[in-house]
Structure formats: structure tokens, C-alpha cells
Amino acid sequence: MAGDARIAWERARERYPADAHLPLPRWATRGLPDGPEEAWDAIARVSAERSGALSVYVHIPFCETRCPFCDCHATIAPRGSREAVDRYIDALTSEIAAFAALPGLAGRPVTTVHFGGGTPLAIGAEAFKHIVTVLRESLGTHGATEWALETTSRLLDDAHIDVLDGLGFKRIHVGVQSLQSQLRRILGRREQPHEVLERIAACLERGWVVSADLLYGLPGQVGAMLREDITMLADAGIHGISLYHLNAGPHNVRFMTQHGLAERDETRLCEDFMLLAEGAALLEELGFPRNHVTHFARPEDANLYSRHALRGEDLLAVGSSADGVMGPYFYRHVELDGYGSAIGPVPLSGGGAYTAAEERARPLVTRLMAAEVFADGLDDVSLAFCGELEATGLLERANRGGVWRLTTAGSWFSGAMCAEAWSLYDGARTSR
Ligand SMILES: C[S@@+](CC[C@H](N)C(=O)[O-])C[C@H]1O[C@@H](n2cnc3c(N)ncnc32)[C@H](O)[C@@H]1O
Numbered sequence: 001m002a003g004d005a006r007i008a009w010e011r012a013r014e015r016y017p018a019d020a021h022l023p024l025p026r027w028a029t030r031g032l033p034d035g036p037e038e039a040w041d042a043i044a045r046v047s048a049e050r051s052g053a054l055s056v057y058v059h060i061p062f063c064e065t066r067c068p069f070c071d072c073h074a075t076i077a078p079r080g081s082r083e084a085v086d087r088y089i090d091a092l093t094s095e096i097a098a099f100a101a102l103p104g105l106a107g108r109p110v111t112t113v114h115f116g117g118g119t120p121l122a123i124g125a126e127a128f129k130h131i132v133t134v135l136r137e138s139l140g141t142h143g144a145t146e147w148a149l150e151t152t153s154r155l156l157d158d159a160h161i162d163v164l165d166g167l168g169f170k171r172i173h174v175g176v177q178s179l180q181s182q183l184r185r186i187l188g189r190r191e192q193p194h195e196v197l198e199r200i201a202a203c204l205e206r207g208w209v210v211s212a213d214l215l216y217g218l219p220g221q222v223g224a225m226l227r228e229d230i231t232m233l234a235d236a237g238i239h240g241i242s243l244y245h246l247n248a249g250p251h252n253v254r255f256m257t258q259h260g261l262a263e264r265d266e267t268r269l270c271e272d273f274m275l276l277a278e279g280a281a282l283l284e285e286l287g288f289p290r291n292h293v294t295h296f297a298r299p300e301d302a303n304l305y306s307r308h309a310l311r312g313e314d315l316l317a318v319g320s321s322a323d324g325v326m327g328p329y330f331y332r333h334v335e336l337d338g339y340g341s342a343i344g345p346v347p348l349s350g351g352g353a354y355t356a357a358e359e360r361a362r363p364l365v366t367r368l369m370a371a372e373v374f375a376d377g378l379d380d381v382s383l384a385f386c387g388e389l390e391a392t393g394l395l396e397r398a399n400r401g402g403v404w405r406l407t408t409a410g411s412w413f414s415g416a417m418c419a420e421a422w423s424l425y426d427g428a429r430t431s432r
């Protein structure tokens with residue numbers, strides 16, 4: 001197994017650089033051509049011509065404390081004063097109202113409403129309920145809409161579980177990170193592993209779909225630790241697991257430096273890849289095939305938010321730094337600092353239309369991200385590229401005819417692979 005993973009690494013390295021990253025949104029590569037006002041006008045124009053189901057993402061960037069390893073866009077919800085939180089909620093609900101006022105939008109059925117952050121429950125149960133009520137009254141949610149939430153296990157106490165149950169939540173994504181006591185200490189996670197598992201069990205008892213985040217590439221982490229975490233979660237009855245490589249970003253410089261991870265050389269990156277390979281192989285064996293670049297799931301966990309594009313749905317994103325897509329148009333919000341004080345109904349930093357070349361690449365990129373590349377509807381250029389990826393061990397044939405699956409190497413190198421896919425039709429393939 002280790003030998004196979006090493007061979008897979010070496011083959012893939014002939015094509016892409018070792019330093020992996022996840023696929024980037026289009027704006028991160030080529031910026032936001034339109035400013036905030038033009039972007040809002042474009043969204044309104046495009047929205048008028050769109051119909052069918054959509055998915056909703058709500059970003060709440062507050063946490064109880066700031067974890068040292070975290071590279072997310074999140075800030076501490078101040079205990080003494082609610083001013084910053086209240087200002088945020090006002091801006092968020094105004095934004096929801098502005099979207100809902102676009103002709104036809106409120107009538108579109110909502111497949112999922114996914115709350116991410118941050119730790120959305122950190123704003124308090126009443127404020128959280130208020131946002132859910134506004135969404136329910138403003139958009140086309142219905143009995144089958146999947147309400148989903150990302151949270152720490154710490155905030156999944158019985159009272160919060162009751163609140164979520166009362167609000168109709170059906171999917172909980174728990175930030176476990178690790179179940180190893182020594183790693184949890186380094187990560188600043190105070191609950192004991194058995195307490196985390198108890199919280200997961202309490203969610204499963206409600207009949208919810210429950211999934212968990214685990215990190216790999218942590219200081220001192222070895223394969224046996226990751227395998228034990230996966231086994232404990234699988235034994236607990238979890239439905240899905242995301243495996244995230246510990247990422248370096250502006251928010252965790254101190255943590256990465258302190259643990260000698262600020263610069264990871266090829267040897268270290270290859271070791272991390274081997275950890276991923278061990279974890280992924282065990283997950284497949286336990287009945288959790290990959291259903292997104294970083295996510296493995298039993299059939300119960302359809303991972304609706306991450307796979308919205310595969311269903312051809314728009315992503316209506318609200319909240320600071322949130323990225324959305326409306327038909328042929330992508331947009332991004334301002335960061336938290338500017339969110340409550342932006343001018344206009346929707347605090348956007350800008351947007352842009354996909355180019356004709358990008359539109360041709362979109363079906364393939366969407367399938368690569370979903371870890372499931374079916375050939376239907378792909379043209380010769382995309383199919384030839386899939387053949388190249390297969391020859392490099394980044395895709396493999398699945399059992400079903402005409403379908404490729406992302407391999408572990410494909411997942412590790414997904415950022416470079418998708419960057420190359422985006423430029424397939426513009427005559428400027430970037431990564432080769
Ligand atoms: C935005 S957080 C929300 C979850 C929740 N606040 C928590 O911490 O449990 C989503 C996930 O991002 C992942 N994450 C945070 N920092 C990371 C980093 N430096 N590298 C990779 N993944 C990270 C964690 O696995 C976390 O559960």
C-alpha cells in the first residue's frame with residue numbers, strides 16, 4: 001500500500017508541483033472584473049432568466065475562541081458586547097431581503113441551506129433562530145430542504161441540539177479535527193475524545209446526517225492515529241468524513257512556525273500525501289467512497305452543498321467573504337471588516353462572468369470537484385484531458401461504464417488539475 005502510494009505520488013509529480021492546494025474559485029485566479037454595483041446589476045439581470053432549484057450558503061464568521069491552527073475567515077464573538085454581532089445580523093438579513101426581492105428568486109425551490117463559518121451557533125440561539133426564520137420567510141425553502149450546519153462539538157450541547165431539531169436541521173458537520181488527546185491539546189481543543197463521540201451520538205439519535213472534519217499533516221501525527229480516528233468515527237455510525245490537509249494561511253502563521261511547518265519541503269509533503277492515502281484507503285474499505293475532492297461518505301450523506309454545481313444549481317451565497325454563482329456569473333462578498341458598513345443592499349466586493357472558454361471547461365471542473373467524472377456531455381477536448389489524467393494516475397475508471405473517479409493523487413493535486421482544466425479551451429494551459 002505504501003509502495004503504491006509512493007508510485008502514485010511520483011507519477012503525479014511528473015505533471016504537477018508537490019505543494020498541493022484545493023481548487024481555487026475563479027476570482028482568486030483572475031480577479032473580479034466587475035465592481036460591487038456592476039456585480040449586483042449583473043446578478044439581478046442574470047437572476048431574472050434563471051429558474052429551477054438552488055442551494056443557499058450562509059456565512060457566519062464568529063467563533064467562541066480563535067483556534068491556533070485555523071486558517072478560516074472567522075473572528076471571536078465578543079462576550080460583553082453584541083454590537084458587532086447585531087450589526088452583522090442586520091446586514092445579513094438586509095442582504096437576504098435584497099436577494100428575495102429579485103424577480104422570481106423567492107419562488108425557486110431551495111435544495112439545501114448550509115450554514116458555515118466560523119461557528120454559526122456562537123452568535124447565540126436566539127440570533128441563529130432569527131436568521132433561520134428570515135430565510136424561511138424569504139426564500140423557497142420547503143419540507144424537503146436540507147438545513148445543514150457546521151459547528152464545533154463544544155457547541156453541540158443538548159440545548160443547542162434541541163434548538164436545531166426544532167428548526168428542522170437535518171445535517172450536522174462537526175469539526176472534530178482529531179480524536180487523539182495529544183493532538184487535540186496542540187490544536188487547542190479542550191473536550192476529551194469520548195465527549196466528542198458522545199456529542200456525535202446525540203446528533204445521530206435525532207436521525208440526522210452527521211459528518212466530521214479530520215485534519216492530516218498535524219505535528220507528530222502518524223498514519224495509525226488517523227486510522228484510529230476514522231475507525232472510531234465509523235464505529236460511532238458517522239455518515240461522512242472530510243479529510244483536510246493542514247493548510248498554511250495568514251491566520252495561522254504562528255502555529256505553523258511554532259511547529260516547524262511554515263516551509264514544508266517535498267519529503268514532508270510526500271509524508272502528508274501518504275497519510276491521506278492511508279486514510280482514504282481505509283475510508284473506501286469501510287464503505288465511504290469519495291463524493292467530493294475532500295469528502296468521503298456513506299450513501300446517507302449526499303453532501304448537497306458541495307455538490308450543488310453537479311446538479312446544475314445556482315449557489316445563492318450570503319454573508320461576509322461568501323462566494324456565490326448565478327448562472328454564468330460568479331460573485332464574492334466583502335470581508336467581515338467591511339460587511340456591516342458597506343453601501344448598497346448587498347455588500348459585494350465584485351463579480352465576473354465566466355468567459356466562453358471557461359463555460360466550456362465548467363462541466364469538467366464541476367465533475368472533478370465532485371470526484372465523479374462521467375463522460376456524458378463532455379466534448380473531445382475534455383475527454384482527451386481525462387485520458388491524460390487517467391494515464392498519470394489522477395483519475396481511475398470506476399465500475400460503472402463511462403465514469404472516472406478521482407484517485408487520492410487526483411485529490412491531492414486537485415488545485416493544479418482544475419487550474420489546468422479551466423484553461424483547456426483558452427489555448428493557454430497553465431500547469432504543464
Ligand atoms: C470553517 S471551519 C467550521 C467548523 C467549526 N468552526 C470547527 O472548528 O469545528 C471548517 C473546517 O475547516 C478546517 N480547517 C480549519 N483550519 C484549517 C487549516 N489550517 N487547514 C485545513 N483545514 C482547516 C477544520 O477542519 C474545520 O472543521
Ligand code: SF4
Pocket residue numbers: 062063064065066067070071072074117118119152175
Ligand atoms: S477552527 Fe472553527 S472554531 Fe476554530 S477558529 Fe476556525 S472556524 Fe473558529
